[in-house]
Amino acid sequence: MAEPQPPAATTDGEPPKEPSKNALKKAQKEKEKAEKKAAAKARELAERTKQQAAAAEDISKDAYGxxxxxxxxxxxxxxxxxxxxxxxxxxxxxxxxxxxxxxxxxxxxxxxxxxxxxxxxxxxxxxxxxxxxxxxxxxxxxxxxxxxxxxxxxxxxxxxxxxxxxxxxxxxxxxxxxxxxxxKAHVLPLQVEDAERPLPTEGAAEEIKEGEGRPLVGLNTRLNHRTIDLRAKINHAIFVIKSGVCTLFQEFLGQRGFVLIQTPKILGAASEGGANVFEVKYFDKKAFLAQSPQLAKQMCIASRFQRVMEIGPVFRAENSNTARHLTEFTGLDLEMEFQENYHEVMGLLEDLMLFIFKELNSRYKKETDLVRSVYHVEDFKLPESGKVPRIPFTEGIKMLREAGEDLNDYDDLTTPQEKHLGRLVLEKYGSDFYTLDQFPLAIRPAYTMPSPHDPKLSNSYDMFMRGQEILSGAQRIHDADLLAKQMRAHDPPIDPDGPGMKDYVDCFRYGCPPHAGGGFGLERIVQFWLGLPNIRMTSLFPRDPQRVAP
Known part of the structure; x- marks a missing residue:
């Protein structure tokens, strides 16, 4: 065995220094690290080989993935x-x-x-x-x-x-x-099964339903993740029904000679005198989003279109954060000539809604039953054609007074009073659908025909489902001089010669037949038919004073 050699001398004749402890430790760590890396690589290779062998034995390898x-x-x-x-x-x-x-x-x-x-x-x-x-x-x-x-x-x-x-x-x-x-779906921000369950009761952020361990998810959370929320079967059913209402609206009116029109939604003047409209910048001018297609509908009648209908967006700048208000909704509108009395139009509107209700009960029963299995509501009680309760406004006031409400002859009804009247009508007439006729003139738009029976009343009407308004309508003034007079007397006054109004008023100077019509809120029809707690559930991506996204 060879003798150990003495350490070689350095160039200056000094023996070399021993490695420091730190250097030795570092070398040891590097060695251990290399060994671990080699072991991991060996394990990875072994696992891959194992998986490849298993895959080779997988008889279904081409049937999934x-x-x-x-x-x-x-x-x-x-x-x-x-x-x-x-x-x-x-x-x-x-x-x-x-x-x-x-x-x-x-x-x-x-x-x-x-x-x-x-x-x-x-x-x-x-x-x-x-x-x-x-x-x-x-x-x-x-x-x-x-x-x-x-x-x-x-x-x-x-x-x-x-x-x-x-x-x-x-x-x-x-x-x-x-x-x-x-x-592949990633982790969901909201479980679809939570969207199948009812909303918490009004005012509660979340609520645990009896017999279930998970809290009910609130409406804001659902709307913030609307594309997931909309996957719920109950939501699909709601929008199938909403589509069905539009189909039935056009089917009924189309068979009766109505022409489908599309009116502009950017207007040079507010259609109802300036209240509750969204102002927009239109190049270098001021314009407004249409709060109804009213002026254009009437101008079509003056243009010899005898019957017109429209399904389109309606914008209302009302700061109403209620369960039945939206700032953008879908209007189901119609306007038509009548022969001698505006009640001819009311009768057609009533028959239209009876047709829609009955066909929803038959064609869309599956979807209706699915939604009502979550939001339990009484079946919608329908009158027969020609027997829709048609109640004068003054009689409605009387019914409410006898039931304990405090209100004057020409007061507009509050939402609670409307609901109260709905319960009284259901009890007396057995119908969830009814018409209130001859509203006070002061609470209607300037183009509304005054009543021949009482100068404080008007030839106007609202229709209700479960005690809540779904339509506002009236006979319109078709004489230019009377229209201009009523516009100037309106509160606030409207200039009949002002921008966006002169063309409208002038169209009645060339001969226009008597006409009437109305506008339904599509989302309200769906909400009240199904007994839903909030109208936002009937709008794909709802817009209200607090929400403009998603």
Missing amino acids: ELPLIGSKDFKPTGAQRSDLSDIASLEDKEIVFRCWVENARPQGAKLAFLNLRQGLNTVQAVVAASETLSKHMVKFAQNVSTESTLVVTGTVKRVQEPIKSATIKDFEIHVSKLFVEA
Whole structure:
């Protein structure tokens, strides 16, 4: 064995210095770090090899996973025909392909998973079960698909022996053979199931409903995350019904000769004299957002359009933060000639609403029942055609006084008084829908025809659902001189020769037939029909004094 050599001398003849303790420690740490890195790399390689081996044994490896972005260069369309779950009863024992999203996934051990899948208002139970043709890897993948992810599923429709309580489709389930994630959902700011539950009672930020452990989510939270909130089946039902009201409105009036028009929403003058309008900068001028299509509707009648209707936005600059007010809503408006009495128009309006109510009960019963199962409300009581309670304003005042209300003959009704009168009408006439006629002239717009019976009253009317106003209408003044006189006498006065008004007044100088009409608030019809606690639930992205987003 060789003898140990003495340390070599340095250039100046001195022996070298021993390494410091810090240097030794550093070298040791570097060594340990390198060893750990090598060990981790070895483990990673071993795990990858294991996964590759498992994948090679995965009989379902081509039947599940995340799809490439549709439209990307990696995505290859299959051309498979897609099915609608509403047709599932005719597809028994057939293999179908359909798009859906995940309401929830319920693991049942390593070999079984149940998924609740939704398409539109329909939900179905899907079964992913390990077998000789479906791997446990696919079951595990299905168990971990995130809630609200969009899927493309292939499976066979099978009839079940016991009704499935957790889905709307109760007699069938899907036995899954392929399952691909088309769009993965990340963590949700609001659970969709919370949006299926009722709002807290008015004034409560949150409230725990008896028998349930989670608090009810407030309206502001829902509206702040509206795209998630709108995924709830109850919200889909609300907007299907809202669409249905528009369809029925046009169907009824179209069959009676009404022409659908589109009037401007940027006006040179306020349509009702300057109150409650949004002023906008229009290039170098001042303009206003239309608070109704009133002036344009009447000008159409003067233009020999005998009957017109419109569905369009209405803007009201009212600082009203109530459960039935919006600053932007949808108006269902109409205007028409009549022959001798404005009650001809009232009769048509009443029949229009009876038609809408009855068709909602039949064509949209499923959606109505779904919403009312959450917001419990009495069935809407309807009178027969020609028997809608038509109550003079003075009689309504009398009914309220006899019930203890303190008000004068020509006072406008407050919201609580309207609701009180609605209860009295329901008790006396058995109807949730009625008309109040001959309103005081002082509380109506300047273009309203004065009553021939009392100069303090007018040929005007409102219609109500469950004691709350849904329509305001009247006979309009069709004589230019009388209109100009009433405009000057209005409080506040309106200049008939002013900008935006002169053309309107002048159109009646060339011969215009007697006419009347009205404007419904679409959102109110939906709110009161369904018994919803807040009108914001009937507007996709509601606008009120506090909210202009999303």
